[in-house]
Amino acid sequence: MARSTRDKILIAAATMLGEDPTARLSVRAVADRAGVSTGSLRHFFPTQRELIDTVVAGIHDIDLPEDPMQDTTRTPAERLVACLQLMVSQVGTGEQARAHWRAQHEAYIATPPSEDATHTYLALERLAVHRMEKWLAVLQEEGQLAPGGLEHHARFLLTVLSGLLTERALPGDRTRLPFEAGTLATAAAAVLRPTGGFRG
DSSP: OOOOHHHHHHHHHHHHHHHOTTOOOOHHHHHHHHTOOHHHHHHHOSSHHHHHHHHHHHHHTOOOTTOGGGOTTSOHHHHHHHHHHHHHHTTOSHHHHHHHHHHHHHHHTSSOOOHHHHHHHHHHHHHHHHHHHHHHHHHHHTTOBOSSOHHHHHHHHHHHHHHHHHHHHSSOOTTHHHHHHHHHHHHHHHHBOGGGOOOO
């Protein structure tokens, strides 16, 4: 069955964000990627903000095909660490991680970000918090989450990930990876009840 014009636009925009989280999603670029006219895009999404908000809202509802949090053969801590590793792995290491941070720097730090760039960044930040809260909500339902609130725990874990992702872009050696795994385990332990730890 042929996809609707609206679906083509949303798929193109989501793909562009997946390839580059700092993508500006300009009307012309998204229309070109979707193979539609800018007029058609404007018909469905009169403003760039509406397009970004619709794309991010759609990504909110997508379940990961192999969600580590659903693997109940692991302890809560092992599942949470696997989720954190999944997020870290999306940036890669070495040159891939440096390219990610160069793009972030150029889009949001080197020059004052435009209103649309700021809106895109905040929408993606909300998406990351939402994803983390979704994982933590599973642990909360199981009685494994420490007191403190989902958003508080989610933002703490994302701050830890931000530091590790920055390190990945800097010169280093292979000894950093075991340290990274230990850091993720420590971060997971900080938001879990003592009974939700690793198996000995």
